[in-house]
Each structure stands twice: as structure tokens, then as C-alpha cells.
Amino acid sequence: MNPNKYQRTPTPDLPNRQWPNNHLSKAPIWVSVDLRDGNQALANPMTVEQKLALWDQLVAMGFKTIEIGFPSASEPEFEFTRRLIEENRIPDDVTVQVLVQAREHLIARTYESLIGVNKAVIHVYNTTSIVQREKVFEKSKDEIKAMAVQGAKWVQEYAIKADQTHPGSEWVFQYSPESFSQTETDYAVEVCQAVMDVWQPTPDNKCILNLPATVESTSPNRFADQVEYFISHLPNRESALISIHTHNDRGCAVAAAELSLLAGADRIEGTLLGNGERTGNMDIVTLAMNLYSEGIDPQLDLSKPNDWIPVVEQVTQIKTHMRHPWVGEVVYTAYSGSHQDAIRKCLLKQDDNQKWNVAYLPIDPKDIGRDYEAIIRVNSQSGKAGSAFVLEQEYGLNLPKWIQIDFASTAQKLAEKQGGIVSHKDLYQAFTRHYGCDEKRIDVNNFQLKLDGEIEKLSLDVDGETWTGEGNGTISALCDAWQQRTGQNVDIIDYAEHAVHMNDDDSGKNAKAIAYFYLQVDNEKKVSVAIEKDSLSAMILAVLKGLKT
Numbered sequence: 001m002n003p004n005k006y007q008r009t010p011t012p013d014l015p016n017r018q019w020p021n022n023h024l025s026k027a028p029i030w031v032s033v034d035l036r037d038g039n040q041a042l043a044n045p046m047t048v049e050q051k052l053a054l055w056d057q058l059v060a061m062g063f064k065t066i067e068i069g070f071p072s073a074s075e076p077e078f079e080f081t082r083r084l085i086e087e088n089r090i091p092d093d094v095t096v097q098v099l100v101q102a103r104e105h106l107i108a109r110t111y112e113s114l115i116g117v118n119k120a121v122i123h124v125y126n127t128t129s130i131v132q133r134e135k136v137f138e139k140s141k142d143e144i145k146a147m148a149v150q151g152a153k154w155v156q157e158y159a160i161k162a163d164q165t166h167p168g169s170e171w172v173f174q175y176s177p178e179s180f181s182q183t184e185t186d187y188a189v190e191v192c193q194a195v196m197d198v199w200q201p202t203p204d205n206k207c208i209l210n211l212p213a214t215v216e217s218t219s220p221n222r223f224a225d226q227v228e229y230f231i232s233h234l235p236n237r238e239s240a241l242i243s244i245h246t247h248n249d250r251g252c253a254v255a256a257a258e259l260s261l262l263a264g265a266d267r268i269e270g271t272l273l274g275n276g277e278r279t280g281n282m283d284i285v286t287l288a289m290n291l292y293s294e295g296i297d298p299q300l301d302l303s304k305p306n307d308w309i310p311v312v313e314q315v316t317q318i319k320t321h322m323r324h325p326w327v328g329e330v331v332y333t334a335y336s337g338s339h340q341d342a343i344r345k346c347l348l349k350q351d352d353n354q355k356w357n358v359a360y361l362p363i364d365p366k367d368i369g370r371d372y373e374a375i376i377r378v379n380s381q382s383g384k385a386g387s388a389f390v391l392e393q394e395y396g397l398n399l400p401k402w403i404q405i406d407f408a409s410t411a412q413k414l415a416e417k418q419g420g421i422v423s424h425k426d427l428y429q430a431f432t433r434h435y436g437c438d439e440k441r442i443d444v445n446n447f448q449l450k451l452d453g454e455i456e457k458l459s460l461d462v463d464g465e466t467w468t469g470e471g472n473g474t475i476s477a478l479c480d481a482w483q484q485r486t487g488q489n490v491d492i493i494d495y496a497e498h499a500v501h502m503n504d505d506d507s508g509k510n511a512k513a514i515a516y517f518y519l520q521v522d523n524e525k526k527v528s529v530a531i532e533k534d535s536l537s538a539m540i541l542a543v544l545k546g547l548k549t
């Protein structure tokens, strides 16, 4: 490797930059370019049917402008445009956008594809970057500007022609100085100004100037400088919507777009999950969810990733990474003990009426249809809180801390033996087996309790022997009975009991009680658990188990 081979992309000097002081307060205008830039990146471009499926999905998610393709490039692209129009698939509040080079025959064909459309954005581009001017087009700055101006003129002229032959369509003009981020910014301003001189937009009839990082070649802060410089030097800025189209070569497409919004951009082009040329387009899902997580309405419905991800995966043939920001399969799952502990404690304290404030979970997974069940998964890196969370969520067991500690080594051994994630069923079985909850190992009969003044007098048959004892409650009378029989001193350090509804029957018929006891028998500490049909039985059995085992 040889870093001397590379050079820094020049960006404007902007000593009084304002964008670092700004805050976002609303969603931008979103434009999906999945059907064009996304499609352009696929080894097997989408079929018309696949494009229709993705179109329906994009509309359902709330996109109001959708770049549908490059209709002059191929028959399938042309046919798709025709089908949207002829089959009345474009809702009144959705505008289609089409891309075309600054070449006359392509512009003519583009308008042909759009006959009968209600409203469309005609997006014309030519590159302005230094490398492309010098090596690809071999043209001077003036010649490249002249291409842009000529393209703008054709777009306008063919719109007029289209209105004459097929009146009734509304046209919006968009120009991209392709590779803006690798263009001298003052020159990009100059070219865009020349395009605006042709189109003569007004604040009520704006054109769109789209600034692409066609290849991401600067850090997001320097891209934001480029955008702020462009916006602050563009005469008649109020007559243009400033749009941003970033790619992800350095992995910062979302950051660059986000900072561009701080720098004054109005509109963002991108794709769902970031499919696009090379390392991809800006991922709209990530940026929209970033806004959402800061309390800004993203103006897109991303709530059902389990519905729309399969559509995107089907048409792109690209699997979503399990750690994809916000929507990857495991992004709300914690395996490590301390994270599980923190999540569990925060969730217990999270009040529905308060702002979301849970460690390690930047949003409530339920907002995008993810269940709490998947948040904590027990493996060999988990601690007591992980097992406690799973048993709590899945089986309604509120384990006291000393039970969590007591059970932790059993869960750990199970995880190490299994080698991966322990299913909640296996964990529950390990729990009931460890505490002997499924076996009736102690036979209890003829339970009698009499109150004599303040004193409870207890008599019961345990494994065929009659026990008697007294105390200020049932449990202390039971401990007294044990002391009388064995001479051992029994202290109750702590206990808890609660109702449990067994998972296989939500009707309540299968409601049971669970009791947890922490005893000290002479010098020995004992932990025991029993699940019985009612709370008194569960408590008696748990104490007996603690004493007799």
C-alpha cells in the first residue's frame, strides 16, 4: 500500500461555517432512488414485475417522490414508466422522477415515456468534476457548463412540445452537477446558476438542484462545508430546492447527508437499506430512524421492517446484514451479562408516559414490531440478569436476586454445554429441574392450622410422619416443627411468592403460585423453590424442600 498515491479532495474554505451550530427539527423531503440508482447497481436489473412490487412498497411507506428509472435507457425502463401511468398506479400525491443525460435524443424519449403523467420531475445531469472534465469528456469548464445549459434548454423545450401535443402534465426540472463533491464548489455554483438562468425558477415554481457525492471522497464535515458554501453563494437560492444525493464509499453517506441538512439542504435522495453503486447509496432507513430516535417525525412509515425488508431483499437479491442499523435482526439483542442487567433494570423502571430512557436500547424495539422476547438472549457471556429477564418475559417468574445468583451457574453451564443461544424453553426446564419443581418429592397431608390467641398451632403429615409446631404464622410454625424434630435452628432470610400463569394456558385456569425461600438452617444457607396450585401450598412445600434437601 502506498498512501502517497492519493490526494485530498479540495473543499472550500469556510471559516464562518454555520452548520455545526444548527439542529435538525424536521424531516427532509425524501426521494427514493431505489428503482433507478439502486437498480443500476444490480448485476440482474429488476424486472418490470419486481419494479412494480417495490414501487407499491415505496408508496405504502409514504414516499411522495420516487425516481422510477432512466426510461430512455432500455425497453424495460420505458415499459415500467408506461405501466405506472397507463395502469393508474401513481397516487395523486406521489410524483415520479426520471433521470436522463444532457443528450437530446434521450430527453425526447424520456418525455415520450411520460405521456399522460400528472406530474413528473425531469432530472437531467452532466458531470462537472475535475477528473471527468479532464479525462472522460476532455472539455474545459466553459464547455462542460455549456453542456449543462444545453441539457437544461432541451428539457425545457421538450416540456413545451409535450404540453402542445399532450397537455395536462406538470413538469418540475431537476439538475445534478454529477460528482459535485469532486467539483470546485464555486464552479458548481456557476454551472447551477447558468442552468437556473435557463429555467427561470421562482420561489413559487422552484427547480431542484441536486448535489451528489457520486463518489464519496471527503469527510462528512467537509461535504457539509461544500453544501453550505454552495447554498450561501447561490444567487436566487429561494427559487431552488437543494437536494443531496450521497454515496457510501467511505462509509459515511448517512453522516454526510445528515450534516448537509444542518448546512441547509431541503431534500434527500437515497435508497432503502442503502443498496446502490459500489458501497451503496445513502440509506434512507438509517437517516430517517436517526431522526425518529431524536423525537423527529420521519414522515415515513418504517414501522414494519418485517414486511418491507423481504420485498427489498427479493428485488435486490441482497440479504440484510443482521447488524444493519436500526432494522438488523439482532440489533436490539444483548448477549453480554452487564448489558442484559442494565436493560432489564431500565425496562422495569420505564414508564409508558415518560420519554424512552433505556440503556443500550436507543429506541423501543416495539416501535418497529420487534418483540422484547428477542432483546435478551442467553449464551455463555450472559449473566444472572439475562436468565432472569427471559424467565420473567416468557414465564412470568419474578426471581428475587438471591435466586438469580443461585441459578446463574446452572444457566452458565447449560450455555457452555450447548455452545450457542439457550432457548427460553431449555432455560425454563433447567430452572424447574434445578429446583425440583416438576417432581413431588415430599408428600404433605392432613394439614391443620389452629389459632390459639396470637399463636398459630400447626399439624401436618410429611412423608407419613406427623409434624407439629407453633409460631406467629404458618411458616414460623413449620420451622418450629423442624426444630423440634431435629434440633436445628431455622431462620428465614428472605422469601417471595407470586401467581404464575403457565404459558400453555392464558385463560387463567392454569394459574399457579410460585414460592422462593432463602433459609438459614444452623450455619447452612439454602435456597428453594416450589410451584403449586395455591400460594400457601407453594410456600409450605418450598420451606420443606429447603429443610429436607
Ligand SMILES: CC(=O)SCCNC(=O)CCNC(=O)[C@H](O)C(C)(C)COP(=O)(O)OP(=O)(O)OC[C@H]1O[C@@H](n2cnc3c(N)ncnc32)[C@H](O)[C@@H]1OP(=O)(O)O
Pocket (backbone or CB within 6 Å): 037, 040, 070, 072, 073, 074, 100, 101, 102, 103, 106, 125, 126, 127, 136, 137, 147, 178, 214
Ligand atoms: C452517477 C450516475 O449514476 S449517472 C447515471 C448513470 N446511469 C446509467 O448510465 C444507466 C443507463 N444508461 C444507459 O443505458 C446508457 O448509458 C445510455 C442508453 C443512457 C446511453 O448509451 P450510449 O450512448 O450507447 O453509451 P454511453 O453511455 O457509453 O455513452 C457515453 C456517451 O455519452 C456521453 N455522456 C455521458 N453522460 C452524459 C451526460 N450526463 N450528458 C451528456 N452526455 C453524456 C459521454 O461523453 C459519451 O459520449 P461519446 O460517445 O461522445 O464519447
Ligand SMILES: CC(C)C(=O)C(=O)O
Pocket (backbone or CB within 6 Å): 037, 099, 125, 176, 178, 179, 210, 212, 213, 214, 215, 245, 247
Ligand atoms: C445522477 C446522479 C444524481 C447520481 O446518481 C450520482 O451522482 O450518484
